[in-house]
Amino acid sequence: MAQHVTVGADGSPESRAAARWAAQEAVLREVPLRLVHAVDWPLDPVFPGVGRQDVDRWADRSLTEAAQELHRRHPQLEITTRCPSARPAAALAAEAADAALLVLGSRGLGGMAGFLVGSVAVSTVVATDTPVVLVRVADDPEGPRTGSSAEIVVGVDIHEACDRVLAFAFEEAERRGCPLRAVHGWKMPSAYAYVPFLDPDDERDIGRSVTHMVQDVLLPWRHEFPDVDVTHSVFMGSAGEGLVRASRGAGLVVVGRHLRRSPLGAHLGPVAHAVLHHAAAPVAIIAHD
Template sequence: MKNHVTVGVDGSDESRTAARWAAHEALLRQVPLRLVHAVDWLLDPVLPGVGPQSADTWADRAVTEAAEELRGRHPNLQITTRCPTGRPAAALAAEAADSALLVLGSRGLGGLTGFLVGSVALSAVAATDTPVVLVRSTDERQEAASDSAPGTGFGTGAGTGAGTGAGIVVGVDIQEACDRVLTFAFEEAERRGCRLQVVHSWKMPPAYGYVPLFDSDSERDIERSVTRTVEDMLLPWRHKFPAVDVTTRVSRGSAGERLLHASRGAALVVVGRRLRHSPLGPHLGPVAHAVLHHAAAPVAIVAHP
């Protein structure tokens, strides 16, 4: 059973923010937290002064300092540390294999510019079937506010992410199976006791572009039909999670833009990615890519068939 949360740490501000978010998530799930730092032996030819012994010391210090800080904040949280050897993305993906969730940090570029998502994070997302959450770096004032909030310890700010006052946003595609994505989103909303907003966007069939005088009533009929399809899709989860307050937003337009708009002030944005292994490298799909790089809130990427 996957009964712990894993977070990658490397001593950076981004990884420390991710570790704090992951600690809160582990507390919500009532599971242990695992801190992981991958020791990359290939650093040696790139950085001549960093040999195997120095890399080991660096790794030990990164996980030890992170663990000490989190134990000070959350004395009842069970924390373990690991320093596997290997390329970071592959090592993180291997550690995620028996985890319920992998959490990684990413540098925020401010405002609506969004994430600076490195190759390690993208490769780790593409290499694992485990849900991955990317957490933006934030300032200490936001983190202090989140730590002082009552209940779960989450504030409502989008930086550190989870708060009972801030809802969860999930994007769905009626043309694909979204079971894993919806289950993850509903479970997260239930844990936090927060609202869940389901977002779907649609576009007119290409053939309608050739109709010079398109009837607006037909457009409204299509939107009503799409809305009914989304509501039908949600019925099993509404029955399974009756305590979750669910709203739907169905609109015409770009899926990425609609999700980004809905995600403002959210605690977490949940999107899916197709399970596929491309020889050309990581492939997330245009919607996941847009949300991952531009959402201010933490973003959960959930793999699905």
């Protein structure tokens, strides 16, 4: 069983926020924290005149400063550092292989502003089977919105098994002692596109049926985690948009992504993609079959 939390640390404000979030998570889990700074060489000609020794010294100093800050906040937390020489996404995915959780800032030094997620973060998410949490500066534990008691929101799929997603969400809610809200968005069957007039009773009947299916999916988890306060939100519409709305004020949003690969490689599904780019809370991406 994996016994530590790994976090990517590159000295950016996003990575510092991610490191503070990861440290709190490691304390909750009572496991060590590993700080990883991947050095992608060569940097020239992007940064002309910068030598390999300069980059290595900067990386070491960045890790040391991050570790010292976290030690001051959590004196009992065991912290180790790693500085592999490799492309960041590949290095972080490799470091996550034996971790219980990988935590990343949503945007690195070269990223774009706003809610857009950096290419390193997306590449890392699809390169590892380890649960990945993305954290923004606004999600910093020092900020006014953050708190381990804020509810966790989880996207529920009634059409495919999502045990890994629900297990992560329920375990995290139990660990934090916070409520859990299950969210599911549904759409009318495609055949209804050819029906000139939609009977409102049909919509209500389908809605009730979908709600019962969501309740059935949650039932065994309620029994396994009786101390977790669980509610559910079932609605007709986009699941991604519903999760983004539910993320406002949440402590964490949990969504799944399929392990299936396309001819062009692994990719995020539309729901995970929407949540990653627009959620107003840290996002956990859980790989599942």
